[in-house]
Amino acid sequence: xxxxxxxxxxxxxxxxxxxELKKARLGDVTVFSPTIRHxxxxxxxxxxxxxxxxxxxxxxLGVSFGYWISIWTGDYWPLVTGGKAIASxxxxxxxxxxxxxxxxxxxxxxxxxxxxxxxxxxTTVGYDPRFSGGHFGIFVSCGADKAPQVEALLQxxxxxxxxxxx
Amino acid sequence: MGTIAQPVEELRRPxxxxxDVQLPAVKDYxxxxxxxxxxxxxxxxxxxGLSVSIAAMLVGASAWIYQIYWGLGQAGYEPPVMWGxxxxxxxxxxGIGHAGTLISAILYLFRAGFRTSIYRAAEAMTVFAVMTxxxxxxxxxxxxxxxxxxxxxxNWRLLWPNFKSPLVWDVFAISTxxxxxxxxxxxxxxxxxxxxxxxxxxxxxxxxxxxxSLGWRNSDREWRHFAKAYLFLAAFSTPLVLSVHSVxxxxxxxxxxxxxxxxxxxxxxxxxxxxxxxxxxxTIAIPMRKWFKLEHYITLNHLDATAKVVLFTSMVVxxxxxxxxxxxxxxxxxxxxxxxxxxxxxxWWWAAWIMLLCNMALPMSLWSQxxxxxxxxxxxxxxxxxxxxxxxxxxxxxxxxxxxxxxWQWGSYTPSWVxxxxxxxxxxxxxxxxxxxxxxxxxxxxxxxxxIVVPRRKHAVDGGHH
Numbered sequence: 212x213x214x215x216x217x218x219x220x221x222x223x224x225x226x227x228x229x230x231e232l233k234k235a236r237l238g239d240v241t242v243f244s245p246t247i248r249h250x251x252x253x254x255x256x257x258x259x260x261x262x263x264x265x266x267x268x269x270x271x272l273g274v275s276f277g278y279w280i281s282i283w284t285g286d287y288w289p290l291v292t293g294g295k296a297i298a299s300x301x302x303x304x305x306x307x308x309x310x311x312x313x314x315x316x317x318x319x320x321x322x323x324x325x326x327x328x329x330x331x332x333x334t335t336v337g338y339d340p341r342f343s344g345g346h347f348g349i350f351v352s353c354g355a356d357k358a359p360q361v362e363a364l365l366q367x368x369x370x371x372x373x374x375x376x377x
Numbered sequence: 378m379g380t381i382a383q384p385v386e387e388l389r390r391p392x393x394x395x396x397d398v399q400l401p402a403v404k405d406y407x408x409x410x411x412x413x414x415x416x417x418x419x420x421x422x423x424x425x426g427l428s429v430s431i432a433a434m435l436v437g438a439s440a441w442i443y444q445i446y447w448g449l450g451q452a453g454y455e456p457p458v459m460w461g462x463x464x465x466x467x468x469x470x471x472g473i474g475h476a477g478t479l480i481s482a483i484l485y486l487f488r489a490g491f492r493t494s495i496y497r498a499a500e501a502m503t504v505f506a507v508m509t510x511x512x513x514x515x516x517x518x519x520x521x522x523x524x525x526x527x528x529x530x531x532n533w534r535l536l537w538p539n540f541k542s543p544l545v546w547d548v549f550a551i552s553t554x555x556x557x558x559x560x561x562x563x564x565x566x567x568x569x570x571x572x573x574x575x576x577x578x579x580x581x582x583x584x585x586x587x588x589x590s591l592g593w594r595n596s597d598r599e600w601r602h603f604a605k606a607y608l609f610l611a612a613f614s615t616p617l618v619l620s621v622h623s624v625x626x627x628x629x630x631x632x633x634x635x636x637x638x639x640x641x642x643x644x645x646x647x648x649x650x651x652x653x654x655x656x657x658x659x660t661i662a663i664p665m666r667k668w669f670k671l672e673h674y675i676t677l678n679h680l681d682a683t684a685k686v687v688l689f690t691s692m693v694v695x696x697x698x699x700x701x702x703x704x705x706x707x708x709x710x711x712x713x714x715x716x717x718x719x720x721x722x723x724x725w726w727w728a729a730w731i732m733l734l735c736n737m738a739l740p741m742s743l744w745s746q747x748x749x750x751x752x753x754x755x756x757x758x759x760x761x762x763x764x765x766x767x768x769x770x771x772x773x774x775x776x777x778x779x780x781x782x783x784x785w786q787w788g789s790y791t792p793s794w795v796x797x798x799x800x801x802x803x804x805x806x807x808x809x810x811x812x813x814x815x816x817x818x819x820x821x822x823x824x825x826x827x828x829i830v831v832p833r834r835k836h837a838v839d840g841g842h843h
Contacts, residue, residue: 220833221832221833221834221835222832222833222834223834223835223836224835241596241597241598242596242597243594243595243596243597244595244597244600245406245572245595245824245827246406246568246824246825246827246828247600247603247604247824247828248828248832251597252597252601255597257597257598257601259605260601260602260604260605260606262602262605262606262609263605263609266609270613280529280540281540284529284531284537284538284540285540285541287535287537288535288536288537290539290541299541302540302541302546303540303541305546305549305550305620305624306540306545306546306549308616308620309546309549309550309553309617309620310549310553312553312557312613312614312616312617312620313553313556313557315609315613316556316557316560316561316609316610316613316614317556317560319606319609319610319613320560320564320606320610322602322606323564323602323603323605323606324591326598326602327598327599327601327602327603328598328599329567329591329592329593329599330591330592331591331592332592333592338594338596340575340576341575342594342595343568343571343572343574343575343576343595344406344407344410344572344575344576345405345406345407345410345833369835
């Protein structure tokens with residue numbers, strides 16, 4: 212993927228660069244930060260994560276399976292005790308709850324992996340090891356025609372280093 | 378939101394940890410990386426600790442081989458006491474395993490700032506404690522190779538496990554808890570593993586960290602989905618942690634044995650688990666902050682905050698003890714009344730008084746702020762609480778089984794050397810894993826510590842300049 216990468220040492224200059232890049236519409240912007248910062252979230256203004264849908268679907272499947280397996284096995288080989296229900300919902304709620312949590316959590320993780328596009332074999336173009344340390348990074352995916360504009364904008368906002376990536 | 382010409386007006390609060398517990402001695406992101414990564418270096422003290430743990434673990438392993446060869450009769454069971462040290466120690470370790478998820482999940486949802494410095498160690502402690510606990514039912518069944526019978530799939534006669542049995546609930550609860558705790562620990566570790574990958578100079582270790590970090594790049598897309606997934610994992614783990622020890626308490630409360638058949642058991646067990654888990658966090662974290670020189674990360678404010686949780690849960694547990702006596706008196710049921718009299722003045726009086734001293738009396742010292750901020754006292758208190766909580770489970774299991782309804786059934790119980798070897802071995806097993814963990818993985822969440830640290834800004838905010 213072609214583009215321009217800028218490394219920043221300051222949060223506020225990174226935020227300002229993101230805002231101006233979004234206004235200028237020079238290409239898709241990817242921001243790297245050593246930790247979660249609300250200021251960057253606000254500047255990017257990305258849509259809400261869809262991981263919650265994976266969670267909901269997984270939890271519903273899990274709770275349904277938990278109740279189904281206990282009720283079905285109870286009916287399949289009944290342990291008949293006078294006055295006691297074959298399918299007893301109170302103890303089966305424990306099974307339903309535990310399986311709901313199990314499948315709900317695992318599908319949440321699957322949702323995160325799918326949407327964050329991990330695992331990946333390499334850190335790919337546009338990453339610098341400094342971004343897990345103390346630097347912020349902005350990668351703008353663009354062609355050679357727009358690259359000078361992007362470089363100028365990043366430098367204007369005080370990027371420590373600006374370089375082209377192929 | 379700031380504009381191009383002006384600085385961002387205000388510093389937004391971190392969304393994972395609140396800034397209630399500040400780290401004034403931590404100046405920037407690089408310092409966090411440097412100091413936490415420095416804990417990974419091998420030291421002589423660590424090697425000695427690991428050797429002692431492995432030796433203790435081998436004591437337990439040898440006892441297990443001996444028991445498998447000679448049979449379960451080598452454990453000190455005598456009718457009617459057919460649950461002993463194994464089930465006591467199982468419940469003890471499940472309880473220890475509660476604090477990790479409480480700290481990482483429940484305190485996360487409540488935005489309790491003091492969790493940030495201690496939650497990684499507590500999460501690891503949870504995983505290893507549940508791994509330790511999970512061994513005991515397998516040891517207790519005598520023929521461990523038959524353990525798979527508890528897994529819910531039909532046998533060759535198409536007979537399934539009974540889903541109405543508390544033992545099957547245990548299998549579901551403990552295995553779910555272990556899976557989710559491990560997942561939660563690993564997901565939180567991914568960004569920190571990327572830090573290790575990027576700083577590591579040894580090519581083999583760099584490659585291993587690279588694989589474990591799954592190609593994490595700290596991009597906005599990754600953080601967005603990570604934050605949401607972490608929130609949902611915390612939201613699921615919160616009721617899970619409460620359910621697990623409730624289910625363990627059902628192992629007792631579902632039977633008609635005096636001292637067990639009580640509706641107070643689930644909250645009583647959960648409070649006790651949090652109490653003992655926090656004590657074990659002290660047992661681990663207080664030496665760790667000193668040996669790794671992390672006093673400016675786990676500050677006295679952090680210890681003070683955890684001490685308040687311990688004080689509160691001690692009072693909940695103490696209240697539960699008293700309510701048990703009250704209900705026995707109020708019920709008018711003679712065997713129940715006899716049992717509770719026997720608990721404190723009968724055959725096992727010493728165990729009950731150790732429990733009351735360690736769990737109710739000594740934690741009252743935490744009303745003193747001076748003692749809450751004294752790491753040496755907190756560490757010794759944690760040892761007393763660990764002892765007290767083991768004896769609490771002893772008091773629940775042994776006196777009840779040895780003193781049921783019919784006097785001709787009453788009996789005694791003396792743990793054998795095999796029982797005690799398993800107890801020693803369980804501590805060896807637990808600390809072996811923990812010590813191995815602290816030298817391979819960051820003991821504190823680098824990513825979350827960076828959230829608390831004020832980021833560098835070119836333009837001053839509120840008079841500050843970094």
